[in-house]
Amino acid sequence: MEKQNNKFIFQCVNCGKKYQENETKYLCPECEKTQLSNLPPKGVLKLIYDYEAIIIKNKINIWEKLIETDFIDLLPIKNLKSMPNLKIGKTPIYKIESFNQSKLKFNLYLKDDSQNPSYSFKDRASSLVSAYAKENNIDTIIAASTGNAGSSLASICASQKQKAIILVPSSAPVSKLSQIIMYGATLVPIKGNYDNAFDLSIKATEKFGLYNRNTAFNPLTIEGKKTVSFELFEQLNFVIPDRIFVPVGDGVIISGVYKGFEDLFKLGIIDKLPIIVAVQATKSDNLIRNIENEQFTVKKSNTIADSISVDIPRNFFMAKDYLQKYNGELISVSDKEILEASSELSKNTGLFAEPAAAAAFAGFISYYNKKMLDKNTNNVVLLTGSGLKDINGIKDILNMPKIINPDINELWDLINFKD
Numbered sequence: 001m002e003k004q005n006n007k008f009i010f011q012c013v014n015c016g017k018k019y020q021e022n023e024t025k026y027l028c029p030e031c032e033k034t035q036l037s038n039l040p041p042k043g044v045l046k047l048i049y050d051y052e053a054i055i056i057k058n059k060i061n062i063w064e065k066l067i068e069t070d071f072i073d074l075l076p077i078k079n080l081k082s083m084p085n086l087k088i089g090k091t092p093i094y095k096i097e098s099f100n101q102s103k104l105k106f107n108l109y110l111k112d113d114s115q116n117p118s119y120s121f122k123d124r125a126s127s128l129v130s131a132y133a134k135e136n137n138i139d140t141i142i143a144a145s146t147g148n149a150g151s152s153l154a155s156i157c158a159s160q161k162q163k164a165i166i167l168v169p170s171s172a173p174v175s176k177l178s179q180i181i182m183y184g185a186t187l188v189p190i191k192g193n194y195d196n197a198f199d200l201s202i203k204a205t206e207k208f209g210l211y212n213r214n215t216a217f218n219p220l221t222i223e224g225k226k227t228v229s230f231e232l233f234e235q236l237n238f239v240i241p242d243r244i245f246v247p248v249g250d251g252v253i254i255s256g257v258y259k260g261f262e263d264l265f266k267l268g269i270i271d272k273l274p275i276i277v278a279v280q281a282t283k284s285d286n287l288i289r290n291i292e293n294e295q296f297t298v299k300k301s302n303t304i305a306d307s308i309s310v311d312i313p314r315n316f317f318m319a320k321d322y323l324q325k326y327n328g329e330l331i332s333v334s335d336k337e338i339l340e341a342s343s344e345l346s347k348n349t350g351l352f353a354e355p356a357a358a359a360a361f362a363g364f365i366s367y368y369n370k371k372m373l374d375k376n377t378n379n380v381v382l383l384t385g386s387g388l389k390d391i392n393g394i395k396d397i398l399n400m401p402k403i404i405n406p407d408i409n410e411l412w413d414l415i416n417f418k419d
């Protein structure tokens with residue numbers, strides 16, 4: 001391969017082959033040819049930057065310089081002005097001192113990514129894809145989604161004056177569908193599941209020459225998601241967390257978190273990676289069940305946590321690679337644990353997360369209950385989406401009080417419950 005002129009090159013996660021920016025857009029052309037149906041896609045691409053050049057360019061105080069320039073050297077776009085004029089990322093982090101009346105002996109931080117424009121982590125990816133499209137004069141973006149990626153892309157495209165076409169399973173939560181319509185995107189509900197929507201969106205991409213934001217299929221989604229790691233490192237005052245609990249469906253968020261830290265590692269800014277805990281729903285544990293297997297076997301997913309309900313994880317190979325290379329940990333949590341975690345999170349912290357995000361907190365609770373978190377360690381839970389996105393998911397634990405007359409005695413009966 002010739003020396004790269006561009007900012008980055010692509011490298012295939014499966015065969016390792018490298019490509020220049022103009023040689024491919026989505027999957028590795030070689031691996032794509034040997035793809036069998038009903039298996040995770042092969043050939044997802046990782047972006048590799050010219051790390052040496054970045055080090056030379058920012059010789060002294062490299063970390064400070066990267067922060068000052070909003071990490072533009074580590075992003076696949078030319079100019080940050082191409083990003084939407086919305087607040088993407090830079091989400092708050094909260095230190096939680098106690099849980100269920102016990103003071104915690106370790107540090108617990110919640111990274112609240114519901115504070116993105118469309119209320120989920122997905123805006124990190126959509127904004128980068130949209131910025132790339134803008135720089136390349138593309139005005140229409142298509143995506144298949146279980147709900148959040150679609151509502152996110154719809155929001156970002158609205159702000160960028162781009163068109164969005166969103167294919168979703170018709171069973172997606174109504175608030176996510178409503179968002180897509182309100183942002184003015186073309187909503188296409190599909191009779192079928194996410195996999196059907198995914199396949200159709202790829203056919204449409206080829207046939208109609210559209211630009212596709214599908215998670216992992218478009219490698220920029222991983223790059224967009226990695227920014228959370230830069231923020232964490234900065235917000236924790238340059239301490240690498242001991243553990244980060246991440247909810248996993250397709251495995252793009254977790255790969256993004258790894259990629260962010262890996263970029264910093266390659267630049268010599270950090271000297272080790274955190275332990276990342278992949279949290280899946282027991283009823284959608286396709287990554288956990290298959291990570292050690294030669295042959296991938298699909299089990300139908302069926303969890304209340306719709307954003308991590310995935311039959312075929314689209315970024316299986318990259319997530320597996322990262323987890324194995326950096327000694328990641330895996331845990332599954334039941335729907336019951338997710339619902340309990342959701343309620344405990346809200347009551348303890350004032351933060352209301354959607355079930356997929358509560359799953360990460362359930363993973364944390366499980367470690368906590370088993371006393372697996374050592375004194376003075378730094379632990380982070382990624383809260384990836386707002387609870388208002390899926391009210392139906394928590395209906396089993398919502399106890400709506402009975403309606404009373406505007407009468408002081410009836411009110412007393414209702415609030416004086418301890419008596």
Ligand SMILES: *Cc1c(COP(=O)(O)O)cnc(C)c1O
Nearest residue numbers: 148249250251252253307384385
């Ligand atoms: C998409 C999503 C996830 C899972 O991310 P993957 O990249 O599919 O693993 C978790 N939580 C929320 C709220 C999401 O929208």
